[in-house]
Amino acid sequence: MAGPAREVLALLRPWVDGVDTAPLVVRTSGSTGEPKDVRLSRDAVLASATASAARLGGPGQWLLALPVTGVGGLQVLVRSLLAGAEPVLLDEHADLEQAVAAMRPPTAAPRRYASLVPTQLHRLAQAGRLDVVASLDAVLVGGAAVDPALLERSREAGVRVVRTYGMSETSGGCVYDGVPLDGVDLRIVEPVDGVGRVQVSGPVLFDGYGDEPRVGAWFDTADLGRVDDGVLSVVGRADDVVVSxxxxxxxxxxxxxxxxxxxxxxxxxxxxxxxxxxxxxxxxxxxxxxxxxxxxxxxxxxxxxxxxxxxxxxxxxxxxxxxxxxxxxxxxxxxxxxxxxxxx
Structure with missing residues (x-):
């Protein structure tokens, strides 16, 4: 799914309402290889959005600051539609500060959220403007690992950062602050000293790539991680370890x-x-x-x-x-x- 955010939002309304139930097709970022077309069922996307709202404390108004060509931006729109709250689009405002100001005041909206990538949070920190998002109930940060120093600085500034882990194949973030969302299961396979390949199971999983169906109940993320006391730590990609x-x-x-x-x-x-x-x-x-x-x-x-x-x-x-x-x-x-x- 692609196009201007307002057009995509209009296309998603009947889909979320169940009028059109055809799978969404989301292209992966291709950060490590050729992009893939990921088929996401309506059930999987809604399961993810519902579990996200439950973990965050309830539905609310969202600020869209991510491209809608990716699953992160699409999920912001889906969560907004499920909440019945019109999203605020960053592209329609001069900057992030004005976009946040355009959101409903805390007295009018039970909860207010945004989803960012680490680069956006880093730029706010570099500019000394973390206060711009400190009034939000949660700022989801995913798409890449968050630098611990940036995370600490953001939280010290009052930003309620929630680190998310997931991908197109899991309908977006499926692990928040290391803990799987309700209904999502994790396992570590082929561990060495506790670190192995991260696999995910649950209702949020994709249907397949292109015309090829997904096989099996577990999806191998190709990420390396460990689980300690139920909390996942991702240490990198399986192909990010080289022998020198x-x-x-x-x-x-x-x-x-x-x-x-x-x-x-x-x-x-x-x-x-x-x-x-x-x-x-x-x-x-x-x-x-x-x-x-x-x-x-x-x-x-x-x-x-x-x-x-x-x-x-x-x-x-x-x-x-x-x-x-x-x-x-x-x-x-x-x-x-x-x-x-x-x-x-």
């Missing part, structure tokens, strides 16, 4: 550590085929200060990883300097573009 010089290197852990280096504004990493190392870890880095680049040399970054308690062998062998880490429209890192930048 005989050492397993979890690329998301390297990225998180690099972003904590004072001289680094942002970073992404990739594995590049290499005759000597098998796979060479290369960092794509946005320097914090373009006039002083000594701190972002590969040797300095390996030092920083070691200082952070990570193996020095995980550190990048090469660094590519860029003005911005490439992102997809939904805010995820464009992994294919990162690999191209690194020569992979």
């Amino acid at each position: 010089g005989g050492v397993n290197v979890p690329l998301p852990a390297v990225e998180r550590a690099l972003r904590e280096v004072p001289e680094v504004h942002d970073a992404a990493v990739a594995g590049v085929p290499d005759e000597e190392w098998g796979t060479r870890v290369v960092a794509v880095v946005v320097p914090a200060d373009a006039t002083c680049l000594d701190g972002v040399r590969a040797e300095r970054l390996r030092d920083a990883l070691e200082d952070a308690g990570l193996p020095r062998a995980w550190g990048p062998r090469d660094v590519v300097l860029v003005d911005a880490v490439p992102l997809l429209p939904g805010g995820k890192v464009d992994r294919l573009a990162v690999r191209r930048l690194t020569g992979g």
